[in-house]
Amino acid sequence: MSDESNPPASGVRLPWEQVPADLRRQVADFLGGRVVEAVTQTGGFSPAAAVRLKLDNGRRAFVKACGSSPNPRSIEIYREEVRIAGALPGQVPAPRLLTSFDTGDWVALVFEDVEGRHPAMPWRDDELRRVLDAVDGLSAALTPAPIEARTFAETHEMSFTGWRTLLHEDTTGLDPWALRNLEALAALEEGWQAAAEGDSLVHADLRADNLLLTDDRVYVVDWPWASVGAPWIDLVCMLPSVCMQGGPPPQDLLDGEDPAVTAVLAALTGYFVRNGSLPDPPGLPTVRAFQRAQGVEALAWLRHRTGWG
Structure with a gap:
């Protein structure tokens, strides 16, 4: 349920x-x-x-x-x-x-068939630690990027415009904090592409359903969004879903004051918030609800990182 x-x-x-x-x-x-x-x-x-x-x-x-x-x-x-x-x-x-x-x-x-399973939901502390260690290892193995791929900024330049788009759209139902800070969020979002620069190959779509656990390994599946960017991008993209699915708040797992992280998080949050309000795409009747739920957690994390009232 x-x-x-x-x-x-x-x-x-x-x-x-x-x-x-x-x-x-x-x-x-x-x-x-x-x-x-x-x-x-x-x-x-x-x-x-x-x-x-x-x-x-x-x-x-x-x-x-x-x-x-x-x-x-x-x-x-x-x-x-x-x-x-x-x-x-x-x-x-x-x-x-x-x-x-x-x-x-x-x-x-x-x-190849992998005899594994997805992490348990809600997240268990031991499995989350295994996954976070694996993400660290993945970043080390893929820096510098070993294959040709588009940059993360190029891949998402048309979709990571949520807050700027909402400046010109009906904002009925928008979170009150986001509404009060909409212009500031749009300005913060403008800098996300430069903030995302890096030389790591990132998966860019890490979630529990894209992970398989075996007795001794964590496999990462579904790589179509792989792109080149900052090594922390995978954590930023994954942590809102971790919190949504019973794990700890994102700031407990990736804190600090790096403005680049905050700018990319702002763009990701704007994407979740705006896309979550759109009709379901053809053949994907569940994706908007998942985006809305991720948006709630991402917005709370963004509020924590900005400190805006």
Whole structure:
């Protein structure tokens, strides 16, 4: 059971049987057998198939497959993930991309199967510590960025404009503190791109549903938003969801007075707050509720960091 303050990080998944037969056949042929079990994985928002496959030859794989309908943007995101996942160095704790297929209207990614689980919800202290240590290790392994990627600023330059956009929109229902400080928030947001500069490859979408825990490792999955920026970006992006899902307040895990962190947090918060007020995108009926809930925690953190009354 969930409520608006803690919505699940899951959308509407496509059953494996509804993936085009030719594409399913290509996947099975690559794996060298016949699929005897396809278990849908519920985490994530994309309107796609996400399944752990078992074949009659004993092989296992995790497969993601997405079509251009109902959300044309999703297939482009999958194409970007093919590029990023295929280029990640072997030391990165991410499932290995075995192959991919692109029919023009469908894209499928075939990964090694990881026998892991998402962190428990609400967050447990021991698991959160494991994840935070893994994020630190990830940052060290990916600095400087080992592959070509767009910068974090380039990737989000059109979407991290929430407060500036709200200056010219109906603000009915906006948090009273945000409304009182809207002009100052818009001004703070203007500096986020310079603040985000760095030479680390960041995942940029870390949440519990993009993490898999095994007995001895923390795997990071779903890399389409990977980009180059400051090494602390992953923590800034992740911590509002940690608090939302029962973990400690973000300032307990990443405090200090670095103005660059505050500027990027302001842009991220504006994105959550404004996007959370928009209608659901095609095929993603749960993402706005998740953004709204993240926005609540991000806004509280931003208020703490700015100290504005």
